[in-house]
Amino acid sequence: DAKTTQPNSMESNEEEPVHLPCNHSTISGTDYIHWYRQLPSQGPEYVIHGLTSNVNNRMASLAIAEDRKSSTLILHRATLRDAAVYYCILRGQNNNAGNMLTFGGGTRLMVKP
Amino acid sequence: SQTIHQWPATLVQPVGSPLSLECTVEGTSNPNLYWYRQAAGRGLQLLFYSVGIGQISSEVPQNLSASRPQDRQFILSSKKLLLSDSGFYLCAWNKRGRYGYTFGSGTRLTVV
Numbered sequence: 001d002a003k004t005t006q007p008n009s010m011e012s013n014e015e016e017p018v019h020l021p022c023n024h025s026t027i028s029g030t031d032y033i034h035w036y037r038q039l040p041s042q043g044p045e046y047v048i049h050g051l052t053s054n055v056n057n058r059m060a061s062l063a064i065a066e067d068r069k070s071s072t073l074i075l076h077r078a079t080l081r082d083a084a085v086y087y088c089i090l091r092g093q094n095n096n097a098g099n100m101l102t103f104g105g106g107t108r109l110m111v112k113p
Numbered sequence: 114s115q116t117i118h119q120w121p122a123t124l125v126q127p128v129g130s131p132l133s134l135e136c137t138v139e140g141t142s143n144p145n146l147y148w149y150r151q152a153a154g155r156g157l158q159l160l161f162y163s164v165g166i167g168q169i170s171s172e173v174p175q176n177l178s179a180s181r182p183q184d185r186q187f188i189l190s191s192k193k194l195l196l197s198d199s200g201f202y203l204c205a206w207n208k209r210g211r212y213g214y215t216f217g218s219g220t221r222l223t224v225v
Contacts, residue, residue, distance in 0.1 A: 101205075
């Protein structure tokens, strides 16, 4: 599986935008970029995913570089409830169970009031 | 709507005792099911996955086993727990043709 590289931790101020980077220089043409987040003492939750084009949903935006070797998860206005570990994961197009989610270390986002 | 249930939420078990954690999914059929474990301060490790009743694939050899006796039921078991089995156990499901995983609320297991 292609690997991702994320900073171990980041800090943000409440009400400000947050840009969480992810490098995936060995991404293949059929790999989707997924983001999950894990709040303290909870299971991970799906945030967003994309292939080539930028994506927006109610939780966040995903900006994908033109060469697809990096992406950025954007939280437009961080709240204290956004403090979590954010995981950037590559997953192939094949949605069989064997093509499962493999979690790395993620980025621990701390939000300061 | 689909929901996933895991129980118990917390469990304290002595070394050498058996384990049974249960996970059920409602509101869907023929889901892919997964067991993950997260040791304290560590990342999530995939333990088992299942694409159908009685079909179990193991990712990590250890003293744990999994079973899927019904379509929407996934059970994680051990005959004799070790201290190293302590951790946060998470069940997840996804639907073929859908990319998002949905995780349960987890079971925090402490082996003493």
